[in-house]
Amino acid sequence: MKQANEPKLNKIERYKRELPPADFSPERVKDWQNVDERCRFYLKNFGLYNNKLRPDLWMIRLRFDGGLITPEALKLLARIARQETARLLLTARGQMELHDLRAGRVLPLWRELKAAGLQTCQVISDNFRGIVIDPLDGLASDNRIECLSILQEIRERVVGKREWIGTLPRKFNTALIGREAPSFNPWGNDLLLALARDGDRWGFNLYLGGKNSETAREADIFCPPESAADLFEAVAKVYREHGPRGSRSKTRLFHLIEEVGMPQIRVWIEEESGTPLPRAGELRMQSSHRNRDHLLPIRRYGRHGEISPEELEKAVQEAQSHEHTLRLTPHQELWAFDPDLVHQEIQNPKSKIPNHASTGSVTACAGSRYCPLSLWDIKEDLALLPLGRLEKLGVSLGFSGCLKGCGRHYHSDLGLIGLRTNLYAETERAARIFLGALQAPEPMPARMLYYSVPLRRLGELLHTILDDYEASDRADFETFSREVLARYSIETLQLWYLVRQLHELPNNLVELFYAGDEFVLLSKIDELPDMPQNPELYEKIKQLSHRLWDLV
Ligand code: SF4
Structure with a gap:
């Protein structure tokens, strides 16, 4: 229309x-x-x-x-x-x-x-890009719905069909999750069918509008497995019919939802389906940190x-x-x-077949050897990061070579974009840092912590964040993000990680950080020696970042 x-x-x-x-x-x-x-x-x-x-x-x-x-x-x-x-x-x-x-x-x-x-x-x-399901779909002990047959039904309807070849306003990513604890974070997909329960039946809740920088949002629709392919097709038709086709940077399903609102999208999906659709059930898909x-x-x-x-x-x-x-x-x-x-769930990690898998995971975009948009050789430059410690702690890292975000930096515990900067010295390699993606039940993309950190000081910053996580005694990094980091504005976290690297902080101040009281923490930071006297938080951050990162 x-x-x-x-x-x-x-x-x-x-x-x-x-x-x-x-x-x-x-x-x-x-x-x-x-x-x-x-x-x-x-x-x-x-x-x-x-x-x-x-x-x-x-x-x-x-x-x-x-x-x-x-x-x-x-x-x-x-x-x-x-x-x-x-x-x-x-x-x-x-x-x-x-x-x-x-x-x-x-x-x-x-x-x-x-x-x-x-x-x-x-x-x-x-x-419709390659549809993603969990690699152990239908097999893992926490699997409740086998998604493979749904995937095959969707494939038959759209792949190789002329009415769907290149006819969407933009790319469209799909994930189908029938496990309670998937092995990856699926919230960045345009369409996510996530395991849910409605009374005594298993099915999916529908989430829409995810992309590399956004998590999908609830469409308030429950769908039994036998209707999943129909629901997929109804959403696809709504997007093809109503999706924006103006500026290329504003054509994802996310932008349509922004423009008309999810209630209107829901109305259109029901019209396409030709039947009223049940409201969302209880989301049973958990975070991949539980995997x-x-x-x-x-x-x-x-x-x-x-x-x-x-x-x-x-x-x-x-x-x-x-x-x-x-x-x-x-x-x-x-x-x-x-x-x-x-x-079966294997309780003993000493399995007969060696498994070098870690609980943490690294997603690395193609990088400059494969993609001309990247300033870093991402695959190679991963060696500059504390991968061993990330793996040991089960912390996920997403590393992209440009803003397009193929490395999923917004959907990881720690995210990086490889850049160059002349903010602190002659032009040098640097990274933009993202922190704390959240998954179910309240998904949120990671927040940008610093615009640009010189590579020569990046490892130190990552270790400091990991020190805080380890000392927090939280079960996983996402819990640390939700219960500690998310209680602070990003400016307070910027200030915190600068003073953490510039000062040997007293134990009581570190303990205050875990308590999550922003006002008290900021006032105690102000009492540290040599703090800039400027009342503006922004100015303090700027001065301290130069103090820490300027190459003198
Ligand atoms: S994130 Fe950018 S540099 Fe990396 S593969 Fe994607 S487009 Fe290329």
Whole structure:
């Protein structure tokens, strides 16, 4: 329904009007060395990606909804990667990417993958991206609804269907969670069906409008498993029909909800469904911090999303010899496990199969070796961070190379964006810091703690935050965030972590921090020696940050 005051269509929408993406085929491209912006848009709908900053190199993204992948597909990808000297990445949506492909090889490889039955359709641009479920969906002891069959029903309705190829206003991420304690944070999805209970029946509550910088919000709809695919389709139609198509930066489902409000979205969903929908039930999906998969005998392959052809082949060989199931996971990993063994909760971590899994997890965006938008080689630069301690404490870290946030910095305990700054010295590497994402029952994205911290002092800051968490005696970092950090304004936390690094603080002041009384804490901080006399909190923070981080 076009509104009278609808803003001018953005350029991508104008392309779509000229030629629907479903009517395009990569076979039409004659000169792969010189594709223009319009052609790049169409190719994205088929999983073929190239950036004008690196026009000579291409990427193919493959679609594995739910992370379902066969040994044959893995072997094929390993062979192609070796033959093309391409690099392989595992993504945070459980997909796989082939990077560094030469222009002349893209079309033959795309044909080869297609002939082998592999999907590259609708994985980039304005499409339903790979649908995410928990890797132990249907198997874990806390599983209440098996989501795989729902995922397959949704797939059949939308993947490869011309009315859905490139027809949404923007990308659309979906997560289906039937476990009580999922193994990852799913709140950044546009559509989240989260395990819920209505009286004596299990089902899902619907949450909408998540994205890299926002958590999904309750739509106040309960849905039994048998109606989940219908509900998904109703939401998708509402978004396709009413979603904004003006400025590209304001076209996500989130922006439609901002514009018209969730009650109106609910009305539209009911109209599409053709029936009144039950109100939300009791949310039973908990935080991923409650997840205990690290106690299970799971082999994990890949390191922060990178995996070599040799490791892929090894994974296939080991899985086949042990009759293990293979899954690509939202942790940027490939898992292999015995479906019979993971059905039970293993209390003894000394399992017969070595499991190097941690309770914490790192999500690292592709970084400068794969993505021209990144200022940091994120995968490599992770080595500069206290990963061992994060892992030991079960603290999650999301690390992005730019504001787009593929590293999920807003959906992690600690989030980073790699930057450069000249605030404290000649231009140097620095990071923007985010703190304290919350999950169920009241999800919130992480808050930005500092705009820019020089890399040379980043480790010290992270250790100080971890010291506070450890001393807080809270069960996990999210509880620390909810019960301690969330009680303070971000300015107070900025001041706190500056004085924590500049001063040896007395025990009574540290104890005050855990009490969560902002006014008392600020007045006690003011009594510290050498505190700036300026009454404005902002000025104090500015002066102390220069005192701490200026390179003199
Ligand atoms: S966060 Fe930015 S730099 Fe990293 S992969 Fe995404 S777009 Fe590229």
